[in-house]
Each structure stands twice: as C-alpha cells, then as structure tokens.
Amino acid sequence: MSKAEKTRQFIIEQTAELFNKKGYAGTSLSDITSATGLTKGSIYGNFENKDEVAKEVFLYNSKRLQQSVADKLNREMTCREKLFSIVDFYRTSWESNFLRGGCPLLNTAIEADDTMPFLKKEVAKSFENWAQKTINILENGKSQNEIVESIDSQKYAYQFIVLIEGGILLSKTMNNKAHLFNALERIEKIIDNELIK
Amino acid sequence: MSKAEKTRQFIIEQTAELFNKKGYAGTSLSDITSATGLTKGSIYGNFENKDEVAKEVFLYNSKRLQQSVADKLNREMTCREKLFSIVDFYRTSWESNFLRGGCPLLNTAIEADDTMPFLKKEVAKSFENWAQKTINILENGKSQNEIVESIDSQKYAYQFIVLIEGGILLSKTMNNKAHLFNALERIEKIIDNELIK
C-alpha cells in the first residue's frame, strides 16, 4: 500500500461517519480538513474533487456494512440459519448503527436521488449486490432442498431490504427501536412460513 | 386571506417540489427567488428565515399527502375497503409521487435526522399522525366486529408505514415500481390473513 493510498484510506475512514450524518452536500471541505487534520491541498492531492471523496466514502461505508453481515455467516450454516443470522445482525448492530447516523445506503439513496446521479448509481449497485447475496442463499437453499422451489427469490430478497430499510427509517426518526425490531420479526415469520420447506 | 398570507402560500406552493427534490440544505434562497419570481427581501418579509420556509413547506407537503389519502375514504366503506383504498392510493399515485421527488416524509426524515432537529420533530409528528389514522380505522373495525380484537393496532399501523416507505425508497432508487408494488401486496396479504375476521 503506497503512501498515497494510505492517505486516501485515512481520509475516507476519518470522514465516513461525518458524511453519513451530515450528508454529502452538508459536509464541507473544512469539515473534512478538521476531521482529518490535513489541509485542503492535501485532500485535492488525493482526490479529484469533493464528489470523488463522497463516492469513495459511500463505497467504504457500504462495503463495511456488507462485510459485517458477511462476517456472521459461514459455510456450515443451513440456509435458514444464514437468513436468521442476517436478520439478527440488524438487531444487534442497531445501537452502533444508530450512533453512526443510520444506514448509509438509506441516507445516500435519499440525498443522491434527485441531485447526485453519480452517487445514485452506486447506491443502486449496492442494493443490487445486497439483494444478490440473499438471492444466492435462497437459490442455494433450493438446490439443498431447504427452500420451496417455486418462490421468486428476487422478490423476497428485495422485500427483506424494504422491511429493513423502512424499519431503520422509522426507528431512527421516532427514536424507537421497536419499529425496526417488528420489521425484523416480520422477515423471520416470512422465512418460516413461506420459504422454508 | 390577507395579501401577506397569499404570498406566503404562493411561496410555499412554488417551492414545495423544489425542496422535496433538492432537500432543505440544497435549496438556496436564490432557488426560491427564481422559483417564485420574488426578491430575497420579499421572502424575508414573509418568513423569518429559510428554516421557517423549510418547515412550512414540509408541513404543506405532508398535509397535501395526508389529504390526498383522506380524499379516497368515506363513511360508508368497510374497514377492509378503507385499508385497501389507502394501499391502492400509493399504487395509483406512484407516478406523480415519483415525479415530485418521492415521499416528503421519507426525504425529510433522512435529511433532518442528524442536522435539523426542528424539522425532525415535525416529521415524527407526521408519522405519528399517519399511524394514528390507521389505528383509528383498525380500532373502529374491532368495534364493528370486522377486525380481530386481539391484534395490536399500533404495531400493524407502523408496519404498514415501514413497508410503504421502504417500498418507495427502493423503487425510487432502483427506478423500478415493482419493489413498492410488492410491498403493497404484502400489506394486503397481512390485512386479509391477520386482521380481517
């Protein structure tokens, strides 16, 4: 890892929470220099412009999340165990998630929607990726005879995202974890009632 | 209605979509003067500051939405008809909702969360209001012997919001109405399977 790459990574990590809390428009270059202790010239030496920082921070935040989920899974688990593990991740990580400003996919999706097309594209990719992970588990489950063959994996994968993101939104806004937890229970119910053979 | 009140209302209406699309921080006073044809002095003659415009625009957008839903309902409907009517509203209004920048509650909730406490409070109130409307329908349904008595109205009311907002989020981001429509179907399923006697 070159020095340049280290500095880039340092900037990204130091500002990840900032961007997630204040948004991309709301985070100024002065905020970035304050958070990193570096100068503006240095930021521009390592990134083309603020948009590039924003994009890399989003990718970092998104990957971090994805990795945390992946860390809970392993080869030996049944399909059901994997799905429940994912659901449980959102339950146990709620507190820290909350403190770091909520889900970066949700936050970025909303802010980027009508104003930052380059970011919106990345968010869409992240959601697709997330959905694909769930789809893979389900399809694997089908071939392992654990999941009902006839179900539309993609439909369920996205429905789980809907419930999780909607739950985070409401819990964050109302300052009440019950809404997210209810949504997670709903997902578990769906898994057991509609997916598991 | 005094001229001042008319101008206030004019400013609010002319900038409602703007704020919903570009966000509160992202909408500048110059944007507001462009959209209204008025001068900065005139904006400040009618509002204390930009925050007040933001707040009033949110309240306007929120009430507009609420009214549109309410317009679909009437006294003669059964509880089930009312609930399905609400769900259907989000189906039929999807296109226009989409073009106006998505759900103002969702957008404002995310933007205001860590940065604009005065707006966050209003969003929370709006969500509560919305939930209460659904709760009232359900409680009414119980006393009319149409809804299972033992169910927790509040829990279901918020779960519907979770599904609708999560659905809008995903559909808007992925540019694919299927995600919202799936979520709406899920709500209908829940109504018929768990709530209606």
Place this chain on the structure above:
Amino acid sequence: MSKAEKTRQFIIEQTAELFNKKGYAGTSLSDITSATGLTKGSIYGNFENKDEVAKEVFLYNSKRLQQSVADKLNREMTCREKLFSIVDFYRTSWESNFLRGGCPLLNTAIEADDTMPFLKKEVAKSFENWAQKTINILENGKSQNEIVESIDSQKYAYQFIVLIEGGILLSKTMNNKAHLFNALERIEKIIDNELIK
C-alpha cells in the same frame, strides 16, 4: 400642534435614547419602528429620510440637555452661583446621563466627525451655543464687578467644556465616576482662583 407634528415629536422622543446608545449608523429603521410601534411608511411620511430623523433626534437630545442646565439657573443668582450650579448639574445628573448612553454632544461629535457632515455642523453649533451661555454669564459677571475683567471668557468657557466632556468620556469608559468628578472639581478651582475677583 398638528397631528403630524405630534407624530414627529413622538418618533423623536421614543428613539432619542436609542440613537444616543447605538449611534446613528447603528440604529436601523427596524429599530425605529420597533421602538415606536409605527411602520416604516409612517416614519417616511413624517421625515424625509433616516438622516432627518437623526438630525432631529440630535437637536432634541441637545436641547433637552441645555434646558436641564438652564432650569437650574435663575436671575437672582450671582455669577459664581450660576457657574457652580452648572458644574453641579453634571455631578447630580451623572447617573441618569450614564444610563441614557452618555452625552449626546460627545457621542455625536465623534460619530459624525468624518462621516456625517450635516450632523457635525449641528454638533458644532451646539457646542458654540453652550460656550456662549457660559460666556454670557462671565461677561455679565464682569459688568457686575464679580469676574476679573482681563480674562478671556471664551477661552474659559471652552476649557470648561473640555473638562466636562473629557470627564464624561473617561468615567463612562472606565465605569468610574471619579474621573468626571475630578474634572468638575478642577473647574470649581479655576473659577475661584482665576475668575472670581
């Protein structure tokens, strides 16, 4: 007194202290409307512009002061009694003078000096007027054989102003009435040692 004249007077009186404290540049038309309860249109209906208000307020403040001094004097007094009466006025009025923002001549002289020629002229006239009053007393004293004939009345009259204004300046700035009181004692000493036969 016509209604117009009454309103003019009302505006002047309500804003006299304001102008003396905040200065002419520092007092905005909004300050004036707040202090009077009138509208901007009404201010402009009664005065040509802010400068005219400023000028009239200065004249009002200046005359008020002059009148207060004059009220302490009467025909029967000796020259010495009159001079000591004037000096004593600044001693006894110190507190209220202080609370109203200090001497309007001093304040206006400084502010108007390099920026508001139309006001500077008025302040100079006021000082001349004040000096002339003292000169008259002294000249009268000469013809009454109470004051040394050879003294330069004008020189002493202005020296008294120097001591009074310098004293007010220092006492106000240091928040310590001793400086003014010392200056007043100096005047008394000069009267008895150099002027009175």
Place this chain on the structure above:
Amino acid sequence: MSKAEKTRQFIIEQTAELFNKKGYAGTSLSDITSATGLTKGSIYGNFENKDEVAKEVFLYNSKRLQQSVADKLNREMTCREKLFSIVDFYRTSWESNFLRGGCPLLNTAIEADDTMPFLKKEVAKSFENWAQKTINILENGKSQNEIVESIDSQKYAYQFIVLIEGGILLSKTMNNKAHLFNALERIEKIIDNELIK
C-alpha cells in the same frame, strides 16, 4: 515572520486609518477589500471575523500612539522634561492626528461604549496603560525629590487624559486647534504650580 503574519499586518496597517475615520460598524468588508486589494476570502483566511480585524486595528492604532509618545522620552530627562515632552507631542502631532481621524482611543471609546463590549474592554485597558505611564513618571519624580510627595499621581494622570481627550474632541469638532492647545497649556500650568517642587 510568516506570510500569514505579514498579510495580517498588511491588512491591519492598510485599514487602520479607515477604521479610525469611519468607525468599526461603518467600515464594511468591502471597504477592507478595497483598501487592501485582497478578497473577502483572504480577509477571512487571516482573521476569524470582522470583530477580530476591528480589535487588532484598535490595538495597532493604540500601540502606534503609545510608541510615538514613548519615542520622545529618554532616560536623561528630568520628570518635568518628560511631562512637558508628552504634552508637546500632542501639540506637534495635532495636524497628522487630525488628518488620520483623531485619537483612536477617543473614537473607539465612544463607539464601543454601548455596543461592542469586547472593544470597550480594550479601550479601558489602553487608558489604564496610558495613565500608568504618567503615574510612573510622577512616582519616579517623587523619589528623585522633583515632585511634591503628597500629590495623588493617579488623579493627576487621569486629569491630564481628560484634558487631552476633551481638547482633541473640541478641536476636531470645531475645526480649531486652539481648544486642544489651551488644554495643553492648562496641563503645563498644573505641572508647574501643583506638582513640581
């Protein structure tokens, strides 16, 4: 001296006369950029805000004055020579003082009095400093057996300031140096009649 410090100093020097003439409220950032040839961004890069510029300019003006007086004095002088030297400074510098907008202590004291507490504090300090210098000379004179032991040094020190500032005020306002010169003569008379043994 870093470039930043040089620019700070440059800004202070280029605007010192401006502030003294137009006052702190009356000097706008545009005035500052015009006087320096720099941009607003550059001013804010070197000062926290306009208040900080104002304060530094006052301190500069105040120190400049103090230094000019100090330059006239040296170790070999008797106490009387020193006091007369100070008095004479105000006589010989009258013209340039006048052209630069008058005494910065006087100007700032009046403007800051009811509106800018952070500046008022600095002016008070400057007056104290000035008085202390005179007190030191007098106390030294006492121990050298040149000054009457029983006199209250502080009282006389402040009385000299009263006469000088009152004199400047009147001379500036009436556009007539005689008032200041009279006051200076009065000081000299006091020195010889009441202080010198």
Place this chain on the structure above:
DNA sequence: CATGAATGAGTTTTCATTCAT
C-alpha cells in the same frame, strides 16, 4: 506529496427606501 495562502462565486440575511392602497 503536502502546505499555506489565496480566489471568486456563492451563501443567508439586513438595509434604507418606495408606493399602491
């Protein structure tokens, strides 16, 4: 590579003033 110092266009807000009603 990073820094320090600058830029110019932008921000929100306030100003004195006007004028139809």
Place this chain on the structure above:
DNA sequence: TATGAATGAAAACTCATTCAT
C-alpha cells in the same frame, strides 16, 4: 396620513477549488 408589501443593493460570511512553493 398611515399601512402593508415590496424592492434592490449591500451586509457578513462560507464555499469548493487552485497553485506556487
């Protein structure tokens, strides 16, 4: 006369970005 509602210019300040060193 007084009001309510506007205007346009100017205020203080911040922004993302650049570039010589």
